[in-house]
Amino acid sequence: GQQLNQSPQSMFIQEGEDVSMNCTSSSIFNTWLWYKQDPGEGPVLLIALYKAGELTSNGRLTAQFGITRKDSFLNISASIPSDVGIYFCAGSGTYKYIFGTGTRLKVLA
């Protein structure tokens, strides 16, 4: 099925470092969501964005809805070991959410 282009696919970082990941689409979206998935669990919503240019924070997480409405960014500051997991973006134009391929994050203590 259709998926967004999410990058990087995976990354190893040292504890305390900042992390950035992004999603791009060929389609314009009205909503962007960022989820985190732990092994054996369903995705859990981190941040929801509803307006182009919107910048929203949730603790150490900050996400932005790109001005072009075709991209979104997620930043994690001062990473900790429990940040490990797979991060998915999801974009929606109508009712259907298209999911990115995921960024697998591993934090080295």
Next chain:
Amino acid sequence: GAGVSQSPSNKVTEKGKDVELRCDPISGHTALYWYRQSLGQGLEFLIYFQGNSAPDKSGLPSDRFSAERTGGSVSTLTIQRTQQEDSAVYLCASSLALRDTQYFGPGTRLTVL
């Protein structure tokens, strides 16, 4: 309930058998979605319900897959004559209304031997 629940959490079946996967959405959520996640992959949209109707079945991989929702609540995803390529985690999500944020269940891990 407090969140979306799915059952069973794990299902191992033999090739050719039929399976039923169940999803209990968050109470009051009118929209319900089914996704499939293969190992190490993203989420593949299968079908969504608005109330009891399913306007978009375009994501169902084949006619062996079907889903229904009764009473605007519980949904079942049925896979007939399972094949090994059906092995995946099947995730259900619900939202208050269409276009609202989707909340996911823990998924059902299906293994077809």
